[in-house]
Amino acid sequence: MHVAKERSETNARWLVVGGGVMGLKLADELSQLGQDVTIAEAAPQFGGLTSAWELGDVTWDRFYHVTLLSDSVLRRQLESLGLEREIRWVETKTGFFADGRLMSMSNTMEFLRFPPLSLFERIRLGGTIFLASKIRDFRAMEKQSVESWLRRWSGKGAFEKVWLPLLKAKLGDAYRQTSAAFIWAHTQRMYKARRSGAKKEMFGYVPGGYARILDVWTQSLSDRGVRLLSGHPVNHVRRINEDGESRLEVDFGDGRIESFDNVISTVASPLIAQQCDQLSDDEKAKLIAVKYLGVVCGSMLLNRSISPYYVTNITDTWVPLTGIIEMSTIVDSDGELGGNHLVYLPKYMIDDHDDLNEPDEVYKERCLKTLEQMYEHFSRDDVLAFRVARAKYVAALSTINYSTRLPPIVTSVPGFYALNSAHILEGNLNVNETLHLGEVKLADEVWPDFLARGGVAAGGMRVG
Numbered sequence: 235m236h237v238a239k240e241r242s243e244t245n246a247r248w249l250v251v252g253g254g255v256m257g258l259k260l261a262d263e264l265s266q267l268g269q270d271v272t273i274a275e276a277a278p279q280f281g282g283l284t285s286a287w288e289l290g291d292v293t294w295d296r297f298y299h300v301t302l303l304s305d306s307v308l309r310r311q312l313e314s315l316g317l318e319r320e321i322r323w324v325e326t327k328t329g330f331f332a333d334g335r336l337m338s339m340s341n342t343m344e345f346l347r348f349p350p351l352s353l354f355e356r357i358r359l360g361g362t363i364f365l366a367s368k369i370r371d372f373r374a375m376e377k378q379s380v381e382s383w384l385r386r387w388s389g390k391g392a393f394e395k396v397w398l399p400l401l402k403a404k405l406g407d408a409y410r411q412t413s414a415a416f417i418w419a420h421t422q423r424m425y426k427a428r429r430s431g432a433k434k435e436m437f438g439y440v441p442g443g444y445a446r447i448l449d450v451w452t453q454s455l456s457d458r459g460v461r462l463l464s465g466h467p468v469n470h471v472r473r474i475n476e477d478g479e480s481r482l483e484v485d486f487g488d489g490r491i492e493s494f495d496n497v498i499s500t501v502a503s504p505l506i507a508q509q510c511d512q513l514s515d516d517e518k519a520k521l522i523a524v525k526y527l528g529v530v531c532g533s534m535l536l537n538r539s540i541s542p543y544y545v546t547n548i549t550d551t552w553v554p555l556t557g558i559i560e561m562s563t564i565v566d567s568d569g570e571l572g573g574n575h576l577v578y579l580p581k582y583m584i585d586d587h588d589d590l591n592e593p594d595e596v597y598k599e600r601c602l603k604t605l606e607q608m609y610e611h612f613s614r615d616d617v618l619a620f621r622v623a624r625a626k627y628v629a630a631l632s633t634i635n636y637s638t639r640l641p642p643i644v645t646s647v648p649g650f651y652a653l654n655s656a657h658i659l660e661g662n663l664n665v666n667e668t669l670h671l672g673e674v675k676l677a678d679e680v681w682p683d684f685l686a687r688g689g690v691a692a693g694g695m696r697v698g
């Protein structure tokens with residue numbers, strides 16, 4: 235924890251915009267600092283990308299989520315909510331669908347036998363992953379494209395047979411603009427996960443999924459006096475100087491206007507540019523320039539399992555999916571899913587891709603047809619429920635030299651802060667990185683700026 239928790243005597247009024255995990259984390263930290271906090275979420279419920287929905291008779295996350303043993307900030311957060319000791323840890327297996335065959339890639343021996351590659355190509359592939367795990371400074375990686383870095387170390391064969399299909403599956407055509415920091419961050423997370431476990435891949439979840447975490451978290455915030463507003467989209471934020479007093483006026487639409495001393499927006503960068511007209515042209519240009527990956531993700535409840543693998547990676551280019559995620563290899567089917575099986579079918583793409591708006595029925599039909607071709611035993615008659623979730627702004631794309639073009643967190647509008655997951659530099663998007671970023675940037679940038687503007691009372695807070 236970076237900010238010492240000594241309560242202020244005069245509370246400033248803070249508005250946190252966006253009720254995803256970043257917004258909840260910031261509201262949590264600020265309330266512990268004795269501030270007067272409101273959190274406004276546009277959707278009817280809190281949680282953003284982690285929020286849940288009903289699929290048939292089951293309530294579970296709209297998008298698949300697992301926790302790693304190495305997710306220390308998230309585990310600390312869960313501990314503070316009394317949920318950490320409930321996490322169920324499960325050993326997982328990884329599959330690969332390559333050359334029309336499904337195979338296991340869950341350990342080193344299986345990796346070394348991976349049929350599509352020659353022995354030499356496998357050695358170069360293994361060496362590349364090992365090298366990425368040893369590199370400490372992401373800045374060297376973000377200067378070069380992911381394609382050129384992988385070609386250099388893995389060679390043509392392994393690149394074209396393994397990396398290229400995986401990059402296309404994960405990033406679509408956006409892989410061409412992506413830096414090598416992407417593969418570096420991914421490798422670091424997986425290596426860390428294994429280092430902190432017994433060399434096995436262990437993934438965890440809280441019984442009840444994120445719906446339960448969010449219920450407990452929002453209740454705890456409300457108990458501590460945080461005002462939680464769902465169904466409250468923030469349209470505009472404007473600094474007003476009137477009668478010798480300066481404040482931020484927030485327009486929630488439908489004539490609802492309220493004043494705050496400080497506003498932290500956690501929503502996607504291009505949306506922040508629209509929220510505050512008073513930002514400078516340079517700030518707006520930087521916010522709009524952040525490109526995002528979006529996702530369309532099928533959720534399917536079945537009465538039988540389709541594979542023993544949590545993730546099945548796909549290198550066959552005819553398969554129009556990023557991967558196949560069988561959540562019920564981790565989540566207890568009887569306890570949580572009414573004895574059924576839960577499979578996610580995601581397809582990631584750049585935020586302005588037309589397919590993000592593809593009708594649900596078209597996406598569903600493509601998924602079912604694909605599964606019928608991939609798995610002999612799969613039948614659409616086994617599908618009990620199918621829903622399609624989509625999100626335009628999932629993760630900021632780590633383009634070449636991304637860190638040098640980031641918009642500022644402390645903006646030129648006094649008291650208006652722009653702090654969202656686009657500031658994750660040394661990792662790929664996940665809840666742990668998001669919470670860590672919120673904690674660190676609040677302590678290192680937002681809070682010192684607030685103090686410098688005179689926003690603290692006697693006996694106030696210090697930053698450690």
Ligand SMILES: Cc1cc2nc3c(=O)[nH]c(=O)nc-3n(C[C@H](O)[C@H](O)[C@H](O)COP(=O)(O)OP(=O)(O)OC[C@H]3O[C@@H](n4cnc5c(N)ncnc54)[C@H](O)[C@@H]3O)c2cc1C
Pocket residue numbers: 251252253254255256257274275276277280281282283284297298299300301466467468469500501502505529531580625627628654655663664665666668
């Ligand atoms: C398919 C998928 C799989 C994932 N798997 C994992 C995983 O296994 N493990 C893991 O740790 N992480 C995973 N993640 C990542 C995780 O979900 C994110 O790291 C996290 O949810 C980001 O939270 P956030 O608060 O930054 O953003 P968001 O959740 O996007 O929150 C932003 C919020 O702002 C709200 N908003 C937007 N505009 C306005 C407005 N004008 N006014 C008010 N509110 C507004 C939105 O409705 C939203 O609730 C996954 C994500 C996806 C999409």
